[in-house]
Amino acid sequence: MTVEVVTPxxxxxxxxxxxxxxxxxxxxxxxxxNHMPMVTPLKIAPVRIKTEGDKELVMAVSGGFMEVRGDKVTILAETAERPEDIDPSRAKAAKERAEQRLNEKHPDLDLRRAERALQRAITRLQVTNK
Known part of the structure; x- marks a missing residue:
């Protein structure tokens, strides 16, 4: 099947x-x-694509949608990164910052934004560890 991963x-x-x-x-x-046709929103998580010869491409995807139609899968991602595009030390620092923000419980904290930042950092670290 044909697979495309597209960001803006x-x-x-x-x-x-x-x-x-x-x-x-x-x-x-x-x-x-030949999966049944569908469209679904995606969470912030790794996406794995198994290519020829049992090779696997893993990417950090931050939300978006996946459309399956016939033998074509299209992932329209808000952001997507390959492991070689991710700086693990930067992702670790972002994870620590997000955890610190969530632990401080500041009254002006945008909880949803902090949780999304934490999940993006965790996903980046998961992808670089593969």
Whole structure:
């Protein structure tokens, strides 16, 4: 099947794959060729694309949507990063900052924004550890 991962800035991946594994808002999804058509929002989580020869491409995806239609899977991501594009020390620092903000419980804290920042940092670290 053909898979495309697109962000507002660029096409991050376009090619053939045997499976796509992503986290939708209702849980993990494994998409194989000829999957039933669907559109689902995505959570902030790694997306795994299994390509020829059992190779696997992993990316940190920060929300967006996945559309499955016939033998084509399109991921329209708010942001997506490959492991080589992620600075692990920067991601670790971002995780620590987000945890600190959440632990301080400041009255002006935008809780949702802080939680999303923490999840993005955790996802980046997961992807770089693969």
């Amino acid at each position: 800035e660029r096409v991050l991946f376009s090619g053939e794959a045997s499976m796509v594994i992503a986290r939708g808002v209702q849980g993990d999804l494994g998409i194989l060729p």
